[in-house]
Amino acid sequence: MDQDIPTFKKEVVNIVMAIPKGRLMTYGQIAALAGSPRAARIVGWIAHFGDPNLPWQRVVSKEGYLARGYPGGVSGNSKALAREGVIAEDYKVPIDRLLWWPVEK
DNA sequence: CGAGTGACCGCAA
DNA sequence: ATTGCGGCCACTC
Numbered sequence: 763m764d765q766d767i768p769t770f771k772k773e774v775v776n777i778v779m780a781i782p783k784g785r786l787m788t789y790g791q792i793a794a795l796a797g798s799p800r801a802a803r804i805v806g807w808i809a810h811f812g813d814p815n816l817p818w819q820r821v822v823s824k825e826g827y828l829a830r831g832y833p834g835g836v837s838g839n840s841k842a843l844a845r846e847g848v849i850a851e852d853y854k855v856p857i858d859r860l861l862w863w864p865v866e867k
Numbered sequence: 868c869g870a871g872t873g874a875c876c877g878c879a880a
Numbered sequence: 881a882t883t884g885c886g887g888c889c890a891c892t893c
Contacts (some may be wrong), residue, residue, distance in 0.1 A: 770889055789875050793888080802875035804889040809874050811891070824876065831874035839874095 770796050774808050777864065778816045784847045785862030786855055788824050795864060806831075819843055826857035 773796035781787050789802035796805070809818045810831055813848040819842040822828055828843075828850065840850035848855055 781881040790877090793875080796889095800876065800886095801890095802877095803873060803887085804875090806874040807872085807890065811873090818874075823874090829874040861873085866883055 768799060770801065770804060771808050771812060774805050775813050775816060778802065778818065778821060779813075780864065781817055781820045781862060783820075784860070786820050786826070786843075786857050787818045787862055788822060788823055788857065790824055791848060791861075791863070792821065820846075820848075822855055822857060826855045828853050828855070 774792055776820075777792050777795050778787070789805045790799065793799060793801040793805050798804070806829070807815075809821065809829065818829065819839050820831065828839040830836070832839040834841075836853040840853055841853075843850045843855060848860060
């Protein structure tokens with residue numbers, strides 16, 4: 763199907779929207795799945811001007827640190843995650859065991 | 868049309 | 881370990 767350059771953006775949105783509750787994903791991961799492993803910045807840009815309806819709260823940095831531009835700051839992000847059962851300690855989440863992979867076995 | 872920015876990541880020194 | 885820079889795509893001025 764006319765993937766027609768589905769616009770990297772569309773891919774990112776699709777992936778983020780597919781993140782299950784209680785799971786986390788990193789910008790680099792999403793960017794890589796979208797087609798560019800180095801376009802993590804674009805993912806961040808999309809988060810700001812893309813679709814605010816997507817669970818960006820489940821999207822964190824490589825080490826598990828919450829995003830900076832999130833509405834309310836990391837505090838709002840950590841609270842949103844806590845609501846889903848994700849324990850954010852020191853504005854950081856145990857991504858090591860909560861990191862979700864789409865092709866994950 | 869050209870340049871700059873952006874919620875990041877990876878490598879080099 | 882920390883600091884600094886480049887890179888990628890899309891959008892705004």
